[in-house]
Amino acid sequence: MNPIKNALKSLSVTTTNVIVALIFFIITAKISNPAFFGKVAIIQLLEVITSAFFYFIPGQIITREISYLYARKEVNKDVIGKFISLPFLSFPVFLVLLLFPTYVKLAIPYLFLYLLGGVLNSIMIGMDMFTETAIAGNLFLIIRWGISILAVLQHNIYLFVEIWTLGGIISDSLGYFFIIKKIGFVYPLLYLPFLFKHFREGLPLYLSSLAGFFSSQGDRVTTAYLLGSYYLGIYQFSALVAGVPSMVLGALGGVLLPTASFYKALGKDERRMSSISFRLLSLISFLAVIISIPVAIVVVDKFFPAYEGGIEALILLLLATTLPFPIGSLVNFIVASKKDLRPFLVLSILNGGLTLLTSFLLIPRLGIVGGAISQIIVSIISSSFIVFYALRTSTFIPSRKEIMLLLAMPLIGVYEVFVDPPFLDLILLLLVILIFKAFKVIEKEDVKLVESFLSSKLKFISYILRLIN
Template sequence: MNPLTGGLKFLSTTLFNSIVALVFFLIAGHFATPSFVGKVAIIQLMETIAGSFFSILPYGLVTREVSHYYASSKDYNRIAYTSLSYSLLVSPIFLFLFFFPSYLWLSIPYFILYIFMNYQGQLLSGLGKFTEVNVGSAIFTLSRWGLSIIAIFYHSIELLILIWTLGALLKALYYQRYLPFKFFIDKAIFKEIVKVGFPIYLSGIVSFISSQGDRVVTAFLLGSYYLGIYQLVALAAVVPSMLIYSFSSSLLPSSTYYYVKGKDIAQMSSITFRIVTLVSLPVAILGYAVSPIFISKLFPQYVSGITVMQLLILFLTATMPLQFLSTFMISAKKSYRPFIIISYVSAVEVIGVSYYLIPRIGILGAAIAQVINVILTSALFLIFSVSQGVFRLERKEIACIILIGLSFLALINWIVGLVVVLVGFKLLGIVSSDEIKIVENFAPSILKKVTKILYLVAR
């Protein structure tokens, strides 16, 4: 159960998905009509809705539970069978899509497979089968964004849906090789996961509202033209933070596994927090600096959204270390009620600030709503993780938080911000040589030379 090699696998798959998706949307933007692209976006929105509203057995908790059973050498098949069987039992709910346009009810088989293979992936991650999970994801990416380019030239949303469905089926069959399935529901396990994970389930629903609230308000107040600009730059801006957060896919099962084996959860969260800070702050500042070039060269018609993209990249990526604390809160399996509080505060803030600012300053108001949101939720994750004993605020951790704040100097001058952060890492001794050796021990042999770069900022 290696969190670093697993994280690198998830990182490579996420990067691959982002590149292929970028190619898809570049071609779609040139050859397809806005109506076609809009239908693709609605199908993606339905995926998000399905993942949020239908996952009454929360994905993260399923991963945590199967990893706990695996580390304890207990039989985990009942958890696997129950989770996968539940994903099929909720499929009739998708019949409500028959009241919507035909391309949505044609997507019902795809949505069923989407939920099923999501649970498959979470279970395999919990068992430490990171290679298998990412091979399946790569297979799906090739069909979802690669082969579906054919549908653009035929201007056929039905063909796109067929390709996506076949890709999802192929991924599910591939996962079946490593996680055999039979229809079985263990009522005791089902009730326990639902009861314990209900706060996480509710927070997922509310998080959907907060993550999409700024877009809904933008569409309502400004119309589709400005929504299109905001949507594109926001999707591009989230890529750096999404790549970094991909490591959490292996971190949750790995931290659970070693926690069961007796490792100190606070120590694990501290090392992760400081290493992620070391990576995320330079990426955030450099992303802030180069994003204007990215937009002006590839999407010149969206240059009015450059400031929005810069704000989102800087704040979403720089606060990533604090967002990672949520993973350890799930691993420790203490109270999950903080997730409800954080989600509701987040939703109220995004909707309220968006309604106030968007009529006054346009899509920049939507970006500011998200900036305030990520600062607020990061602070709450810090408070709750400390109060639960999952994270300890000591000298190095406080120094990291100070550096996160100093990274926002990029708003004035990105070069000054980058220099301050890099020098700060060295002078404040954020990571020690012994801690880098731990990282080096987890690193695959091909990357051990790369990890030596970390010694440059170690004390």
């Protein structure tokens, strides 16, 4: 289980997503309008609802269990088949969408495939099948954003949903084929005691996901309700652009759970793993924020002038999703160490309620910027809780270096909000690099550990780390 190689494979999917989605949005912005984009946003919102409400056994639990079995060479077809049956158990719940408009009804098969794809990906990641996951993911994204341009040209939301459904069929079939090739023929095996056991174990995460939907999407739902699909389109577009850095980081952080579970099963110390990951991800997150904000502003000004009204919200959303990423990564080590997950339920309920409350209070007064401020508030609360709980469970024990990085996060956020000229970001960029070098935040032992996972073609990464060290 090589975290660096796996991260690069995952990054290929993110790169494809960014490139083809950018082309899609450029064309959509030129030939369509925010109202049509708002309908696309509703389909994407249904994806999030599917992940939050219908994923009865969270993907983290599936990946962790498969990773533990894989490390001990105990993976078998029965376990895989039982997990694959989960989407079929969830399918009847999708029928509630028959009460909604026609194009939402048409999305039912796609949403089922979307859920099935999530389960297949969780299984493949747990078995170190990152190459196969990347192939299926890239193919799906090319169909999702590339071929669906045909639907945009015709302003046909029904054709749009049909193309996405086709992408789901092809991607899921490919993922299923890869699993069969790895372990032999497997079929869905509905065994309720097995599913209920893991549902009960993952219940705090599942309920947290439900509440987390309102904390992450409550601002969009409130925007749609109070301001309509036009402003939802602008806000959703701002959120998508702002989410690009966190998508890239997500490709890097996505390998942490299977890697931590794999090496935890082999007896490695999760505290050292969490410390190294936190420091490396902090460096990448800080640089991503500082570089992404001026780039995002230029991209919107040049290619998407109709969405310039969302730039302020874009900056706030980018800070809310990217800056605290190293803190959020600590959750992977908490899950991998099989710590009590119930406190996350309390946090999610608090965040969900707070998002709805602040959105209803701020959006009527500040517009979509109010929704972005709501996300900033939730981000601060979530990050503070995760740090506290990671300390309490001893999965993360910060030294002075980690404490310094924690204090630097809000300072960088304030700088980006209140320091206006974009060229001043260059000063902040140099300052961050100098601080990492002066205080030796990346230690020699960290570089050696990273080097142990690098192939000859990736040695330049160690050179960069040694330069900073």
